[in-house]
Structure formats: C-alpha cells, structure tokens
Amino acid sequence: MKLWQHQPAERYGSSTAQVVSSRRAFEGKVISVRVDEIAAESGTVTREVVEHGGAVVVAAVDAEGRVVLARQYRHAVGGPLIELPAGGLEPGETPAETARRELREEAGLTASKWIPLGSFFASPGFLREELHAFLALELSSVERDLDDDEDIELLWVPLADLLAAPHELRDAKTLAALLLVERRLESLAGQSEGER
Numbered sequence: 001m002k003l004w005q006h007q008p009a010e011r012y013g014s015s016t017a018q019v020v021s022s023r024r025a026f027e028g029k030v031i032s033v034r035v036d037e038i039a040a041e042s043g044t045v046t047r048e049v050v051e052h053g054g055a056v057v058v059a060a061v062d063a064e065g066r067v068v069l070a071r072q073y074r075h076a077v078g079g080p081l082i083e084l085p086a087g088g089l090e091p092g093e094t095p096a097e098t099a100r101r102e103l104r105e106e107a108g109l110t111a112s113k114w115i116p117l118g119s120f121f122a123s124p125g126f127l128r129e130e131l132h133a134f135l136a137l138e139l140s141s142v143e144r145d146l147d148d149d150e151d152i153e154l155l156w157v158p159l160a161d162l163l164a165a166p167h168e169l170r171d172a173k174t175l176a177a178l179l180l181v182e183r184r185l186e187s188l189a190g191q192s193e194g195e196r
Helices: 008-012 095-107 159-164 172-195
Strands: 019-027 031-040 043-052 055-060 066-074 079-083 086-088 109-121 130-141 153-158
Touching: 055 066, 055 095, 055 109, 055 172, 066 095, 066 159, 066 172, 079 172, 086 095, 095 109, 095 130, 109 172, 130 172, 153 159, 159 172
Parallel strands: 055 130
Antiparallel strands: 019 031, 031 043, 055 086, 066 079, 066 153, 109 130
C-alpha cells in the first residue's frame, strides 16, 4: 500500500534543508546534540537535533503466543516502564546482530527464526534515532547477561492481551513494534491459509 501518490519531496517540498551553520552543543556516551541554523522561507531558523546511533526492539513470541516484556526503571521518565527487549547498536554491529545480542542479554533467550519488521523514528521532530524492529520465534532459554546498570524483571504476557489493551503500555517503541508484529503475523497466517 502506498500512502501517497507522489514522492515525499514532491508532496512536502524540498526533502533536504539548506544548512547555513551547524555546531556540536553536547557530546555524551549515548547521545550528542547538534544545533543547526537552516534556511527557511521566513528566514533562518534554529533546529536542535539529538543524535543517537540507532537501536533495535525485539518482540520475542513463544510457542504459547506469549511475548517477553522487560520491566525496568527509566530515569528520564522517573519510574519503571514495561517494554520489549531493546538496545543500542554497537559500533560495527548490524541491527540483526544487535537484536540477537539484546535478546540474549536482557531476556536470556535465543531464537531460531528472525523476521525483520522494518524501522521507524521514535520522535523525528528533534531525535535522530532509527529503531529497527524484529520478531523472534522458536525461542530457547540461555543465561542472561545484563549490563551492570540494568535491573530487569521479565514478564510473559499473551500477545492477544497486549494487542487488546495497548493503552496499558507507555513505551512508544514497544507500541510501534507490537503493531508491526500484529500485521506480520496476520500476513503469515494468510499465507498459511492460502497454501491449504
């Protein structure tokens, strides 16, 4: 399905902004902040951009149709969130390699079947973080290998329950990935019925 008849550049105007100047305002371990001055019809405008190296989010579904979730404290929101296993890309890692590593480290799981679900931007108004979503199936348990600063409680919840009550979740990447999982599983079910 195509959401528009024309390419985005044709629909919304120029697909790139003319950057008049750019400076690095902050450089951290996880993110950096860039401040760009860009030319606009009304004059020069300032855009602050948080840069992140990218991340993955993994929906691991077991043979019983349950999804593993991680409950962990998130300092930026001042409390715990329930989310799918996720994590940042390491230098030189592909998104698929990161997904395998994060599922093993956070959930103590490996998967025999991996399905890429696509990628998306979490908050493109100011954040340059592309998230790559994966569906992991045919799961096996292995030893967890949490980072020193991670305290994660695992929850197994039926996928149908999550899809029936998305308002119970507050993490955007988890909500987006679950929507992609639902569509992919519907597609796979349709293919299986067509083969009969």
